[in-house]
Amino acid sequence: MGLEQINTLMEVFTAEDPMPFEHPEGDPWKDFREVMRIEWKMDFTYKHVLGKYSKFFIELANKKFVTTECPGCGKVWGIPRPLCSDCLTITKWKELPGTGTLIGYSVSHFVPAFMKVEKPYVLSVVKLDGADTLFTHQLRNYGDSTDDIKVGMPVKVAFTDEKVDHPLLLMHFEPA
Amino acid sequence: MEILNKERRVFVLGGGISKFAAERVDGNMRDWMNEAVLEALEDSGTQIADIEHSTTSYFSDHFDKQLKAGAIFHDNIGMCPKPNVRVEGGGGTGGLAIRNAYAYIKSGLCDSMIVFGGENMGRQVPSDVAQQFIALASDTDWEVQVAGFYIAYYAMMMTAHMDKYGTKEEQFATVSVKNHRNAMYNPKAHYPMDITVEDVMKSKMLSYPYKLLDNCLLSDGAACIVFSTAEWAEKNAKSWGSKPTVELTGTGCGTDFMRMADRPFPDPGIIHFRGKQSGAQQAYEMAGVKNPREDFDCFEVHDAYSGVELVTYEDLGFCKPGESGKLAEKGVFDLGGDLPTNTSGGLIGFGHPVGATGVGQGVEVLRQLRQEAHPKRQVELNAKRGGMDSHGGTGTFCAINIFERRD
Numbered sequence: 325m326g327l328e329q330i331n332t333l334m335e336v337f338t339a340e341d342p343m344p345f346e347h348p349e350g351d352p353w354k355d356f357r358e359v360m361r362i363e364w365k366m367d368f369t370y371k372h373v374l375g376k377y378s379k380f381f382i383e384l385a386n387k388k389f390v391t392t393e394c395p396g397c398g399k400v401w402g403i404p405r406p407l408c409s410d411c412l413t414i415t416k417w418k419e420l421p422g423t424g425t426l427i428g429y430s431v432s433h434f435v436p437a438f439m440k441v442e443k444p445y446v447l448s449v450v451k452l453d454g455a456d457t458l459f460t461h462q463l464r465n466y467g468d469s470t471d472d473i474k475v476g477m478p479v480k481v482a483f484t485d486e487k488v489d490h491p492l493l494l495m496h497f498e499p500a
Numbered sequence: 501m502e503i504l505n506k507e508r509r510v511f512v513l514g515g516g517i518s519k520f521a522a523e524r525v526d527g528n529m530r531d532w533m534n535e536a537v538l539e540a541l542e543d544s545g546t547q548i549a550d551i552e553h554s555t556t557s558y559f560s561d562h563f564d565k566q567l568k569a570g571a572i573f574h575d576n577i578g579m580c581p582k583p584n585v586r587v588e589g590g591g592g593t594g595g596l597a598i599r600n601a602y603a604y605i606k607s608g609l610c611d612s613m614i615v616f617g618g619e620n621m622g623r624q625v626p627s628d629v630a631q632q633f634i635a636l637a638s639d640t641d642w643e644v645q646v647a648g649f650y651i652a653y654y655a656m657m658m659t660a661h662m663d664k665y666g667t668k669e670e671q672f673a674t675v676s677v678k679n680h681r682n683a684m685y686n687p688k689a690h691y692p693m694d695i696t697v698e699d700v701m702k703s704k705m706l707s708y709p710y711k712l713l714d715n716c717l718l719s720d721g722a723a724c725i726v727f728s729t730a731e732w733a734e735k736n737a738k739s740w741g742s743k744p745t746v747e748l749t750g751t752g753c754g755t756d757f758m759r760m761a762d763r764p765f766p767d768p769g770i771i772h773f774r775g776k777q778s779g780a781q782q783a784y785e786m787a788g789v790k791n792p793r794e795d796f797d798c799f800e801v802h803d804a805y806s807g808v809e810l811v812t813y814e815d816l817g818f819c820k821p822g823e824s825g826k827l828a829e830k831g832v833f834d835l836g837g838d839l840p841t842n843t844s845g846g847l848i849g850f851g852h853p854v855g856a857t858g859v860g861q862g863v864e865v866l867r868q869l870r871q872e873a874h875p876k877r878q879v880e881l882n883a884k885r886g887g888m889d890s891h892g893g894t895g896t897f898c899a900i901n902i903f904e905r906r907d
């Protein structure tokens with residue numbers, strides 16, 4: 325009996341004073357340096373609602389890229405939003421041709437493992453023809469070398485036939 | 501802003517830092533907050549019993565797996581039943597908390613406020629999980645799902661800056677060299693290092709154009725500042741009159757769309773921090789700053805990545821758009837230069853325990869204006885004014901605050 329009664333116990337250890345330079349007269353916390361560490365597991369799954377922009381994802385499954393146009397001020401948002409944040413008018417759905425221009429990109433040789441993607445991973449921001457603001461997504465099929473990727477190059481929306489874990493992954497960008 | 505009562509002024513009485521480090525296994529967030537508070541009370545010569553209000557500054561509920569942690573920090577230091585409020589704006593949380601102290605004291609809601617900020621930056625979970633928690637600070641329906649994460653976002657901003665202005669990787673590498681070097685004279689810093697531009701360039705490529713040494717680090721730690729009116733300080737603070745008097749003279753806040761993609765294109769597009777431009781304008785106007793490069797003796801800026809520091813110079817008006825790289829190379833922002841930035845080491849050298857970061861910037865500026873910094877990082881006082889800039893997301897929340905020495 326004793327510490328072994330604690331199912332989640334990882335360790336008990338003596339911590340060092342992290343600021344000894346502040347304590348020339350001795351560690352004021354010396355009676356509090358014994359530390360216990362336990363394991364605490366949490367695991368959740370959410371039933372997530374994609375809200376009023378769900379139609380965007382439904383249309384991706386139909387291989388269409390739709391976004392929203394504001395009937396009030398005429399702005400076409402690259403990423404759809406049900407309420408135009410420029411003039412607070414309720415927007416209308418609009419299909420775009422899916423062609424555009426590369427505005428910015430990054431080439432990741434490190435990607436957190438929770439993202440199931442191949443490396444190097446190219447994240448890009450694209451100005452789609454017919455939209456006033458940008459859209460962020462992966463750039464694929466850019467050729468043999470990431471050196472070929474240039475700001476200003478023409479790109480297009482492409483769709484996959486593979487199974488995906490999130491509806492946004494039904495699409496990506498490719499050089500046009 | 502005309503309604504602000506000019507007779508009622510807000511002073512910075514004292515500050516404290518609990519060491520920034522990779523993993524503080526000697527305690528948890530509560531313990532670090534206590535340490536920072538004790539130091540700030542001693543530095544200001546105040547008693548907690550006299551302080552009327554507190555503000556809590558921390559960002560993530562996930563890392564500490566504790567909702568309304570502010571209640572715990574507040575009761576740990578004997579502040580109950582006095583009022584407390586939590587401020588949150590991602591990486592800008594600490595800067596917003598200082599602004600909150602200004603608003604509460606200026607309005608007369610209280611005459612004194614203690615601001616404590618800290619973060620447990622998740623070394624307790626695997627780094628992959630920590631990255632996931634941080635990614636949740638971007639749009640979870642539109643950005644996280646396309647493997648968007650912070651290094652990749654900032655790298656996109658920087659490639660666009662490089663394309664537009666010709667900014668070079670070697671130029672932003674100098675920021676990392678400077679900030680790691682400044683941290684060598686800050687014993688509470690997480691990552692002091694004597695490195696060269698070549699070391700930065702040769703470090704592991706994480707997300708082009710950013711290499712490992714261009715990044716700030718996840719740190720544990722806490723920071724605290726005590727603010728009050730002059731009348732309150734005269735009555736309650738032993739430091740009043742014995743230490744140089746420092747006043748909070750300007751505060752500004754700006755924002756931008758959560759998703760970079762939604763920002764007005766092409767200006768600011770994905771290149772500039774519009775929230776910093778407007779926030780700085782407000783703060784400068786309040787403090788009477790006309791030419792920031794001359795009107796400040798030091799400035800702590802939010803160097804989440806080395807290139808971010810360069811873009812920030814431009815958006816805070818230290819130089820014209822596109823000029824920052826060349827000026828950084830010339831040493832304009834080094835200790836001894838025109839305007840030393842991140843004398844503490846910044847996020848890259850001092851560390852980035854999110855809720856503590858902006859508050860820690862305030863402690864650094866206070867130390868500089870009182871000429872209490874380590875002699876090797878102490879700046880020369882001319883304007884007797886120091887600034888700080890803190891932001892969350894990719895510039896979604898920006899807070900700019902200004903301290904001035906009055907004697």
Ligand SMILES: [Zn+2]
Nearest residue numbers: 394397408411
């Ligand atoms: Zn509109």
